[in-house]
Amino acid sequence: MNDTGLLPEGFHDRLPPAADGLRRFEHAVLGVAHGYGYEQVDPPLAEFEAGLAGRLKGTRVTDAVRFVDPVSQRTLAIRPDLTAQVARIAATRMGHHPRPVRLSYAGPVLKLRASELSPRRALRQIGAELLGLDTVAAASEIVTVAVEALRAAGVTGISIDFTLPDLVATLASDLTPAVRGELIAALDAKDAGRVAAIDPAYLPLVEAAGPFATALDRLRASDPAGRLTSRLDAVAQIVATLGEDIAVTLDPTERHGFEYQTWLGFSLFAQGVLGEVGRGGSYAVCHADGAEESAVGFSLYADALLDAGLGQRERVRLFLPQDSDPAVAARLRSEGWATVAALSPGDTPEAQLCTHLLRGHDIVALD
Known part of the structure; x- marks a missing residue:
C-alpha cells in the first residue's frame, strides 16, 4: 500500500493561505507581548524526560511522547506544553535575572493522545509568562496582554x-x-x-x-x-x-485543566470559535533546590482560531512579466507586495494564482 501522502492520526499539513495566517497571528501576538517587555525564548522541542516530567504538573505528564536518545541513551520527551520549559529557563539560565522576568514564546507541541473534542495531537502554542510575581498587578498585566494580543490578531467577540x-x-x-x-x-x-x-x-x-x-x-x-x-x-x-x-x-469551582493553577485561572473564548482559544492563570515554579517561585501567564491556541477562519486573508500576489524592471519590483516588495516573477515565456498570472499584474510601472487588478 502506497501511503506516502498519509499522515498519522492527529497530524496535519497547514497549507497556504492558512500557514500565512499562522505567521501573521504569531507576529501579532508576540508583537504585543514585546511591547509590554516580554522577550522571546525558544526552547528545544525535546529534552530529558525526567527534568520535563518534574516541571509538568496535573495530567500533562501523561501527554508527553517519550523515546530513547541514541546519543545519551537516556529517555527524552517531546514537550506537550511549552510553559514548563519557559519556567525551566527562568529558574536556571535566567535565575540571575531580576524578578519579575517577562518571557514570551511560540512553537509546536505534541500530545501523546487526542480526545474526540480535540482530535489534534500536533498543536501550536503561543503565550507569555511573568515569573517571580503573581500579584493582582501582575495578573492584570497578563490578562491585558492576552486580550490585546487577540485583538491585534483580528479576533473579535472576546x-x-x-x-x-x-x-x-x-x-x-x-x-x-x-x-x-x-x-x-x-x-x-x-x-x-x-x-x-x-x-x-x-x-x-x-x-x-x-x-x-x-x-x-x-x-x-x-x-x-x-x-x-x-x-x-x-x-x-x-x-x-x-x-x-x-x-x-466567573466559575469559582472549575478545575478541569487548572489542576496546577494556584489562586487564579482564566479561559479565553472568541465569537465563532468552538471551545477555548486560550488559557492562563497563576502557578508555582519549582527550582532545583526545592524552592518555589510564583508566576502568572497565558497560552493561546492558534489552531482553534485558524480552523475557524480567523487570521486568514485573500491571496494578494503581484505577477511580474519577464521584462519587468528589477528596481521597480524591489520597491514594490519593500511596500509590502508579494511579487511572483515569470520564469518562462509561457508563465501567466492565472497559473501563479496572482491577483494583480505589473504592466510597465502600473499595477492592474485582475478579475
Missing part, C-alpha cells in the same frame, strides 16, 4: 471565564483528604446532588457560576465570615481593568 482553582481546597481544609477530593470532583462536575450529600454548605458555590457581577454578589452573600473577601476583591480588580466590550463570567 470573552473571559475566571475561576479560583484552589478555592475549595482552601475552604474545605477541615475535611479529610478523601472527602475533600470527592467534594472538589462533585463541584467541578456541577453535581448539586453529590455536593448536597457531602456537605450542603458548599451548594452556593455551584449556584454562583455565571455572569461576573452576579456570580460575585452570590459568592459574597454566601461568605458572611469574609473568608473569600481578599480573593474576590483581587479578581474584581482584574476585571475592572478590562474594557466593557469583554464579556466576563
Whole structure:
C-alpha cells in the first residue's frame, strides 16, 4: 500500500493561505507581548524526560511522547506544553535575572493522545509568562496582554471565564483528604446532588457560576465570615481593568485543566470559535533546590482560531512579466507586495494564482 501522502492520526499539513495566517497571528501576538517587555525564548522541542516530567504538573505528564536518545541513551520527551520549559529557563539560565522576568514564546507541541473534542495531537502554542510575581498587578498585566494580543490578531467577540482553582481546597481544609477530593470532583462536575450529600454548605458555590457581577454578589452573600473577601476583591480588580466590550463570567469551582493553577485561572473564548482559544492563570515554579517561585501567564491556541477562519486573508500576489524592471519590483516588495516573477515565456498570472499584474510601472487588478 502506497501511503506516502498519509499522515498519522492527529497530524496535519497547514497549507497556504492558512500557514500565512499562522505567521501573521504569531507576529501579532508576540508583537504585543514585546511591547509590554516580554522577550522571546525558544526552547528545544525535546529534552530529558525526567527534568520535563518534574516541571509538568496535573495530567500533562501523561501527554508527553517519550523515546530513547541514541546519543545519551537516556529517555527524552517531546514537550506537550511549552510553559514548563519557559519556567525551566527562568529558574536556571535566567535565575540571575531580576524578578519579575517577562518571557514570551511560540512553537509546536505534541500530545501523546487526542480526545474526540480535540482530535489534534500536533498543536501550536503561543503565550507569555511573568515569573517571580503573581500579584493582582501582575495578573492584570497578563490578562491585558492576552486580550490585546487577540485583538491585534483580528479576533473579535472576546470573552473571559475566571475561576479560583484552589478555592475549595482552601475552604474545605477541615475535611479529610478523601472527602475533600470527592467534594472538589462533585463541584467541578456541577453535581448539586453529590455536593448536597457531602456537605450542603458548599451548594452556593455551584449556584454562583455565571455572569461576573452576579456570580460575585452570590459568592459574597454566601461568605458572611469574609473568608473569600481578599480573593474576590483581587479578581474584581482584574476585571475592572478590562474594557466593557469583554464579556466576563466567573466559575469559582472549575478545575478541569487548572489542576496546577494556584489562586487564579482564566479561559479565553472568541465569537465563532468552538471551545477555548486560550488559557492562563497563576502557578508555582519549582527550582532545583526545592524552592518555589510564583508566576502568572497565558497560552493561546492558534489552531482553534485558524480552523475557524480567523487570521486568514485573500491571496494578494503581484505577477511580474519577464521584462519587468528589477528596481521597480524591489520597491514594490519593500511596500509590502508579494511579487511572483515569470520564469518562462509561457508563465501567466492565472497559473501563479496572482491577483494583480505589473504592466510597465502600473499595477492592474485582475478579475
